[in-house]
Amino acid sequence: MKRLCLLAALAAGVAPAAAQESPGERLPVVRHVLPNGMTFLLLRRAGAPTASFVTHYRAGAVDEWTGISGTAHLFEHMLFKGSTVIGTNDLAAEQGLFPAIDAAADSFTAEFRRGAQADSATLQRLRDRLKQLEDSARAFAVSNELDRILTENGAQGLNASTSHDVTNYYFSLPANRAQLWFVLESDRLRHPVLREFYSEREVVMEERRLRTETQPFGMLYEEFLQAAFRAHPYGRPVVGLASEIQAVSRRSALEYFRRFYGPNNAVVAIVGDIDVEQMKQWATRYFGDLPAGEPHRPVVTQEPPQRGERRILVEFDANPLVMIGYHIPNVRHPDTPALSVLSQLLTGGRTSRLFQRLVVRDRVAAQISSFQAPGGLYPRLFAFQGVPIAPRTTADIETAVYEELERIQREPPTAEELQRVRNQIDASGIQRLQSSFGLAFQLSSSEALWGDWRQTFRDQAALAAVTAQDVQRVARTYFTATNRTVATLVRPAAAAPAPTEGGTR
Amino acid sequence: MRRALIFAALAAAVAAPALAAQDVRTEVQSLRYPALRFNPPTPKRLTLSNGVPVYLLEDHALPTLAVQIVSRRGVANVPDSLWGVAWQADGMLRTGGTTRLTPDSVDKLLEFYAINLFISTDHEQSTASVSGLARYRDQMLDLAFEVLRTPRNDTSRIRVTVGQQQESWRRRNDQPGPVLGRAWSQVVLGDHPLGRSLVTPDELAGFTPERFRWVQERLFCPQNLLIGVSGDFEERDLVRKLEALFRGWPVCKPGLRELPPVRYATGPRIVLVEKDVNQTNIRMGHPVPVRIADSPEYFASQVADFLLGGSGFTSRMLQRVRSDSGFAYSAFSSWGAEVDRDAVFFAGAQIRAEKTVAGLTLMRDVIRSMRTDPPTARDVQLARDNEVNSFVFRFESASQIVGQQLAYAVDGLPADWFDVYLRGIQAVTPEAVRQASERHLKPDELVMVIVGKPAAFDRPLAELGTVTMLPVDSIKR
Numbered sequence: 001m002k003r004l005c006l007l008a009a010l011a012a013g014v015a016p017a018a019a020q021e022s023p024g025e026r027l028p029v030v031r032h033v034l035p036n037g038m039t040f041l042l043l044r045r046a047g048a049p050t051a052s053f054v055t056h057y058r059a060g061a062v063d064e065w066t067g068i069s070g071t072a073h074l075f076e077h078m079l080f081k082g083s084t085v086i087g088t089n090d091l092a093a094e095q096g097l098f099p100a101i102d103a104a105a106d107s108f109t110a111e112f113r114r115g116a117q118a119d120s121a122t123l124q125r126l127r128d129r130l131k132q133l134e135d136s137a138r139a140f141a142v143s144n145e146l147d148r149i150l151t152e153n154g155a156q157g158l159n160a161s162t163s164h165d166v167t168n169y170y171f172s173l174p175a176n177r178a179q180l181w182f183v184l185e186s187d188r189l190r191h192p193v194l195r196e197f198y199s200e201r202e203v204v205m206e207e208r209r210l211r212t213e214t215q216p217f218g219m220l221y222e223e224f225l226q227a228a229f230r231a232h233p234y235g236r237p238v239v240g241l242a243s244e245i246q247a248v249s250r251r252s253a254l255e256y257f258r259r260f261y262g263p264n265n266a267v268v269a270i271v272g273d274i275d276v277e278q279m280k281q282w283a284t285r286y287f288g289d290l291p292a293g294e295p296h297r298p299v300v301t302q303e304p305p306q307r308g309e310r311r312i313l314v315e316f317d318a319n320p321l322v323m324i325g326y327h328i329p330n331v332r333h334p335d336t337p338a339l340s341v342l343s344q345l346l347t348g349g350r351t352s353r354l355f356q357r358l359v360v361r362d363r364v365a366a367q368i369s370s371f372q373a374p375g376g377l378y379p380r381l382f383a384f385q386g387v388p389i390a391p392r393t394t395a396d397i398e399t400a401v402y403e404e405l406e407r408i409q410r411e412p413p414t415a416e417e418l419q420r421v422r423n424q425i426d427a428s429g430i431q432r433l434q435s436s437f438g439l440a441f442q443l444s445s446s447e448a449l450w451g452d453w454r455q456t457f458r459d460q461a462a463l464a465a466v467t468a469q470d471v472q473r474v475a476r477t478y479f480t481a482t483n484r485t486v487a488t489l490v491r492p493a494a495a496a497p498a499p500t501e502g503g504t505r
Numbered sequence: 506m507r508r509a510l511i512f513a514a515l516a517a518a519v520a521a522p523a524l525a526a527q528d529v530r531t532e533v534q535s536l537r538y539p540a541l542r543f544n545p546p547t548p549k550r551l552t553l554s555n556g557v558p559v560y561l562l563e564d565h566a567l568p569t570l571a572v573q574i575v576s577r578r579g580v581a582n583v584p585d586s587l588w589g590v591a592w593q594a595d596g597m598l599r600t601g602g603t604t605r606l607t608p609d610s611v612d613k614l615l616e617f618y619a620i621n622l623f624i625s626t627d628h629e630q631s632t633a634s635v636s637g638l639a640r641y642r643d644q645m646l647d648l649a650f651e652v653l654r655t656p657r658n659d660t661s662r663i664r665v666t667v668g669q670q671q672e673s674w675r676r677r678n679d680q681p682g683p684v685l686g687r688a689w690s691q692v693v694l695g696d697h698p699l700g701r702s703l704v705t706p707d708e709l710a711g712f713t714p715e716r717f718r719w720v721q722e723r724l725f726c727p728q729n730l731l732i733g734v735s736g737d738f739e740e741r742d743l744v745r746k747l748e749a750l751f752r753g754w755p756v757c758k759p760g761l762r763e764l765p766p767v768r769y770a771t772g773p774r775i776v777l778v779e780k781d782v783n784q785t786n787i788r789m790g791h792p793v794p795v796r797i798a799d800s801p802e803y804f805a806s807q808v809a810d811f812l813l814g815g816s817g818f819t820s821r822m823l824q825r826v827r828s829d830s831g832f833a834y835s836a837f838s839s840w841g842a843e844v845d846r847d848a849v850f851f852a853g854a855q856i857r858a859e860k861t862v863a864g865l866t867l868m869r870d871v872i873r874s875m876r877t878d879p880p881t882a883r884d885v886q887l888a889r890d891n892e893v894n895s896f897v898f899r900f901e902s903a904s905q906i907v908g909q910q911l912a913y914a915v916d917g918l919p920a921d922w923f924d925v926y927l928r929g930i931q932a933v934t935p936e937a938v939r940q941a942s943e944r945h946l947k948p949d950e951l952v953m954v955i956v957g958k959p960a961a962f963d964r965p966l967a968e969l970g971t972v973t974m975l976p977v978d979s980i981k982r
Contacts, residue, residue: 046566048901049543080818085528131831143828147818149533152887154894158817174897176541180533187529202831202857209784210834210855214681317781318679319672350600350612360665366672389672420617427619427638430567434902 022429024457029443031453032280036292037264040283041443041453043271045436049175050156051272052437055185056448058267058296059260060165062233062378068252070204070240072260073162075253077200079169080146080160084191086184087145094140094195101137102250104130105198109247134198141195146184153177157437162238164375166448172437175273179282186286189266192257197250205246208239216318216489217385223314224323224487225374228381232303234374262293269444269453271436303327303379310485315492322394324401325383325485326478331376332450335477337462338470339382343370344421345413345471346404347384351420353408354384358400364392368401377449381485382478394488405479412468425463432460545900548733548907550920551744555751560733560910561740564903570736571636571904572646574653575911576729579629581698582761583720588698589708591720593666595626598633598721600665601714602657611652620645622652628699629764630915631724636904639737643746650750653725658714667712670704677703678780678977681855685786685956687980688778692954693770693790693849701982719760726757733911735903767846772952775972777959778980785861785957789868790851793945797844797916804929805937806840806945811888812880812938813872813946814838814852819887821871822852832856832864838872844916850946858961865953865969873948879939892930899923 032040061072081087088094108126111118150158150171158171173181212218222237229235239245270279306327328339346354347370358365367387372380386397432438446456548560583591599622602608615622620637622645635649678684687703694700734743769792795806814822814837826836833854841848852872856864900906913922954975959966966972 048545048897049541050897050901083529085530135829138829144818144824148887151816151819152890152894154891154896154898156895156898172898174541174894176538177536177894179536179538183529183532183536196828199829199831203827203834206784206832206855206857207834209782209857214782214784216679319676349616351609351616359669360662363665363668366669387672387676389668390675416617420613423617424619430569430638433567434569436901 022457022461024429024433024442025454025461027433027439029453030276030280031447032283034263034283034288036288036290037262038283038287038290039267039447040279041267041269041447042274042276042279043269043439043443044274044276045271045439047273047436049273050172050436051175051178051181051270051274052170052172052440053181053185053268053270054168054170054437054440054444055266055268056166056168056444057261058265058448059167059256060163060375061236061238062164062299062375063260063296064233064236064256067244068248068256069236070238070245071248071253071256072167073238073240074201074204074245074248075256076160076162076167076169077204078194078197078253079188079192080144081195081200082142082146082193083187084193086149086187087142087193087195088140089142090140091193094137095193097133097137097140098250101130101133101198104133105249109249112243112247130198134196138196143196146188149184150180153180164234164238165377166445168441168444170437170441172272178270178274178279181270182282182286186290189261189263189287190290194250194253197253201245201248204239205242208242208245212237212239213242216316216321219316220314220321220323220487220489223312224325224383224485225381227310227312227487228325228327228485229303232301232378233299234303234378234380238374259294260296263287263290264292265296267444267448269440269447271440271443299378306483306485309481312485312487314487314489316489317491318489319390319491320388320394321489322386322388322397323383323487324386324398325381326480326483327379328372328382328478329379331459335474337459338466338474339372339478340463341418341421341466342408342471342475343372343382344424345408345417346370348421348424353404354401357404358386358397362400363389364396364400365389368397398486405475408475409472409479412472415468418466418468418471422464425460429457429460541897543897543900545906546903548735548910549740550910553732553744553748553751555727555754557727557751558731558914559744559747560731560907560914561738561743562735562903562907563738563740564735565737568639568737569636570639570642570645570734570738571634571907572649573733573904573908573911574633574635574649574725575731575733575915576631576724577731577915578724578729578761579627579631581628581764583723584760584762585698586711587716587720588701589670589704590712590716591626591724592701592704593670593712594717594720594724595624595631596666597658597662597717598624598652598656598725601662601717602659603651604655604657605651606657608657608659608662611648614644614648618644620648622649624652626720626724633725636736642738642743646746646750653721654754656718656721658717658721660714663712663714663717667709670709671706674703674706677980681780681782681784681786681956684778684780684977684980685788685954687982688776688956688975689788689851689954691980691982692774692776692975693952694767695770697765697767699764699767703982705982723758723761727751727754728757731911731914733904733907735907764846769847769849770952772947772950773970774952775966775970776952776954776975777966777972778954778956778975778977779959780956780977781958782956783858783958783961785856785858785864785955785962786853787856787861787865787868787953787955788851788853789865789872789951789953790849791947791950791952792847793840793842793850794847795840795842795941795945796846796848797842797918799925799929801929801932801937802941803842804926804933805941806842808885808888808930808933809875809880809938809942809946810838810840810850811891812884813840813875813942815840816888816891821874822854822868825871826854826856826864826867830860830864830867832860832867836868844918858957859963861955861957861962862964862966862968865955865966869948869951872946872951875942875946876939876948879942880935882935885933885935885938889931889933892927896923896927
């Protein structure tokens with residue numbers, strides 16, 4: 001009785017959020033495009049005297065060609081190694097050693113390519129020689145000088161990340177030091193030197209082991225994408241396949257850079273206590289003379305329609321997990337808002353349908369979540385991830401997910417469910433304006449992916465216009481058994497051999 | 506203001522003549538920065554009629570509100586027999602309903618109004634944070650206080666928690682990082698509650714509504730609390746609301762204890778947990794006696810940690826282990842400090858299995874290098890410049906500023922602690938860093954805990970000393 005009254009009050013107390021402009025779209029962002037195509041999004045806002053800088057390049061793991069997986073990400077690491085000035089105390093001496101180092105790397109790669117026939121003693125000898133040569137070049141390097149300069153100037157959050165679609169670089173500075181970003185960023189973009197390349201390749205292998213090979217979720221996700229995408233590069237891991245990381249050459253990384261890092265592929269957002277006119281002047285002064293590069297060309301490969309359910313097992317010494325994925329269109333498709341609302345209805349919060357059923361009512365799962373991945377530019381997956389509570393199994397989770405999908409295909413979501421989602425959209429539309437860094441990241445990403453910084457705000461606002469019928473329609477369109485990929489993590493049988501060493505020999 | 510003055514001075518110091526044909530390094534050195542004048546807003550502190558301190562900082566830029574309710578008491582203050590109950594008391598507060606509202610009703614109200622309510626019972630303090638749109642101020646405060654004052658601990662939700670915790674226990678050895686964390690805590694802290702982070706199956710049998718209630722009403726009660734409010738509100742109105750919310754909340758009941766004395770294990774000691782992984786998880790360290798205080802040695806220890814392994818790529822640990830050697834993706838140090846007791850220094854990394862012993866040796870050598878090859882004046886200047894130049898980032902948002910004041914108050918530090926800290930760091934000399942490292946870093950007395958596959962190691966671990974095996978199933982908690 002008490003409960004009914006409450007809910008009635010809820011429905012009456014809150015005005016429905018009509019499809020409207022998101023508050024973000026009204027931000028006074030200044031879009032400044034240099035003649036070479038480099039785009040700057042400048043936003044002055046009140047608050048502490050800080051400035052956040054986020055650059056997105058239209059260059060991701062999908063743009064790699066066969067045999068070099070992981071290069072987009074490895075190059076991202078290399079852009080922190082400096083330039084012809086920053087990072088070295090004798091460029092000529094240092095670069096004079098590069099041909100010998102690259103030759104040693106090629107010899108190693110030639111032996112490595114023999115796979116199972118490779119001679120481990122030879123491999124070790126060649127690896128040692130490579131290390132020795134690179135150490136001799138290190139004598140002329142000023143390792144991590146870029147970090148050092150930024151650290152002494154109080155930079156915060158210096159980092160970068162690579163995804164299937166794009167690569168981004170970012171940090172924040174005290175606002176009075178904004179010019180330092182222009183000096184250093186233009187320098188590393190103009191004259192990058194890929195020093196310490198082969199030891200960084202080893203670092204990336206350790207990153208792969210840290211995030212994928214020693215982690216049940218990481219391993220399952222990699223295999224899940226590989227099963228779902230057989231043609232499109234969304235199936236390749238961003239960090240790279242172990243065998244390819246160990247064979248990437250400095251030449252390939254540089255070639256990747258030349259193809260995709262033209263200023264016309266870069267979008268910079270600067271948000272904080274900034275002088276917008278001054279930023280424009282510096283943009284021209286520091287980046288204006290960079291020659292435009294090749295325009296970014298979308299991947300031509302399309303994933304063919306799936307011709308039947310795909311199920312894989314991933315053996316790993318851990319308790320079971322399951323991922324269930326359905327192919328859906330890219331983000332610009334008109335069905336995207338309804339799919340996002342569906343995701344909220346099913347797994348967004350404790351009152352969502354699958355959480356209520358699997359976690360609260362039946363105690364089948366410790367966790368259930370859904371997400372859309374691995375990118376947004378190309379057709380992708382609507383995926384569920386579940387953690388069963390023994391003795392319940394991943395099959396029990398599958399059953400519940402399929403039943404709830406069928407239920408939503410039959411019965412539309414209630415008005416109250418939709419209102420909850422709309423209210424959450426409303427709140428997050430305001431909350432996402434809170435941090436300068438968060439705003440810079442969103443503006444830069446939206447412009448790089450969709451050619452318009454407002455697009456992400458609009459997409460968010462479009463969710464409010466989704467109707468119960470829209471949700472039902474997309475549930476019927478995409479959630480079929482034929483369109484499904486299921487990956488399950490299972491323990492290897494007791495007699496099975498230990499897991500392999502992930503490609504190293 | 507003090508801070509603004511420091512900046513004007515620094516800006517003058519970096520100015521240098523610009524050169525005609527300059528390379529980028531010269532250009533960086535010749536950049537002239539305008540002085541950064543910034544007086545961060547200071548939260549207003551007042552006391553409610555029941556004695557609860559409140560920190561208020563209005564910020565009307567966005568129509569949002571954030572309220573932090575902090576208790577000076579945590580799980581370690583609860584008797585050992587109730588450790589597991591206390592560790593999960595936060596989740597039960599959030600999900601177990603109230604005497605008036607069912608668990609479902611609380612969830613629905615929170616999610617309908619898009620209110621974020623996060624409750625945490627941590628080792629030495631407990632927190633409830635609630636935030637959302639300012640127009641739902643009453644809904645958010647009413648619900649947060651109702652949940653804290655009159656929890657129901659519905660048995661259906663206790664069953665949910667028990668199932669989830671059983672599964673966490675079952676999965677405790679699935680990932681190498683958490684295995685290392687638990688093994689390290691067991692080796693270094695033994696049975697002390699500060700070393701625990703996982704509820705055992707035995708403890709789950711004792712999960713009852715009454716026991717949860719016993720813990721909850723002792724952790725969250727007026728004498729233990731401090732409140733911080735930031736965002737879009739009006740002071741008088743809000744204080745009136747808080748007074749009303751506290752009305753009739755009884756005083757704290759007895760039964761909690763002071764933190765039991767902490768005794769850390771000492772080295773040298775090598776403990777190996779076998780796990781079939783191609784990357785070895787490593788932690789090495791020892792107790793350190795330097796306490797958080799306005800003392801030159803404390804500030805010197807912070808600079809030493811920054812240069813040794815606390816500052817990423819500008820630190821020796823990541824430089825040597827990652828950039829120079831390619832052994833690991835991550836490597837760091839953490840020189841811990843507490844206000845009222847000793848703490849632990851440690852270094853950690855995840856190192857390629859075939860470089861395990863080389864990596865352990867290197868990490869130990871890097872720690873030793875702080876004594877044998879102490880930081881230069883330039884190194885120390887880097888750490889000092891970083892602190893002073895990055896200070897604005899400690900004051901970026903109203904909720905961050907309020908949170909900082911709450912943290913100082915809980916730790917018994919003065920409200921102007923950040924000024925004291927900044928001055929202390931600025932006064933650190935290379936000699937002070939050397940002395941602190943010399944006195945307190947003990948590369949020959951390290952406790953090393955290693956999770957990995959010894960068959961894949963480059964050399965026998967025994968070369969480093971006597972190795973004790975800790976089977977993964979004998980990590981008790």
